[in-house]
Amino acid sequence: MGELILKIAIAHLLGDFVFQSNRMTADIERRKFASPMFYLHIGIHFLLLLLVTGFGLNYLFPALLLAISHFLVDAMTKIWLAPKIGKMANFALDQSLHAVAIALFVHHFHPYRIDFEIIFNYGSYLLTAAVLATTFVSAIVVKKMMEGFHYPLPNDGLAEAGKYIGMLERLFIFVFVVNSFWEGVGFLLAAKSIFRFGDLKEKKDIKLTEYILIGTLLSFGLALLIAVGYLNLL
Secondary structure (H helix, E strand, C coil): CHHHHHHHHHHHHHHHHHCCCHHHHHHHHHHHHHCHHHHHHHHHHHHHHHHHCCCCHHHHHHHHHHHHHHHHHHHHHHHHCCCCCCHHHHHHHHHHHHHHHHHHHHHHHCCCCCCHHHHCCHHHHHHHHHHHHHHHHHHHHHHHHHHCCCCCCCCCCCCCHHHHHHHHHHHHHHHHHHCCCHHHHHHHHHHHHHHHHHHHHHHCCHHHHHHHHHHHHHHHHHHHHHHHHHHHHC
16 A cells, blocks of 8 residues: 555656646646646646556556546636635645545555544644644744834834744744754754844844844743643653
8 A cells, every 4th residue: 555655646746746837837827727738737647647557457447537636626726716715725725635536546446444543642632732832822922022022123024924934943943852853953043043143233233133032032942841841741
């Protein structure tokens, strides 16, 4: 089963990310069902499925059904939903539906049962809570604490970029600590210092420098606290 999963996954990755050029994507977005690139994309997927399965006759019809499912999913996400939802949400939905179709394809040849006790247990609940606390909860906590300084931040950067930078750095710290890779925490702090504080030095704004430094240390501290708490509770 593992080998089949890898084969179908490789076919999907090649079809969606290697052999689908920006020109093809743009043509599909512009011309929708009238785009020949849309049907070429599906044809490439079908051919790749046949290649990775060695053109076996027992794979022919299921591969055709999987290619048709790819057509339906892409029609929904790239054509019908594209103008209605954000690109990241659209991409996540598109790939999730493809993953479900691939899972059904593999299940046809290697029936398996999902053990929900492995998915829904104390460890998974604790990890979910820790990740939420590390990302969204900590972002609000840091924001509320920093509001006490009443310092107006400049609006010349990307919208909410600081929020997402903080979430990503805390996730990195969480992963580093859980895997006992403490050197990674130091590397991350040093890397951020080089990029962030180099710009601050040029601006020569002491208040902004102090504000960013306090926020960074608060963010790092919360991530460390949550990661160590997670390990102890686990």
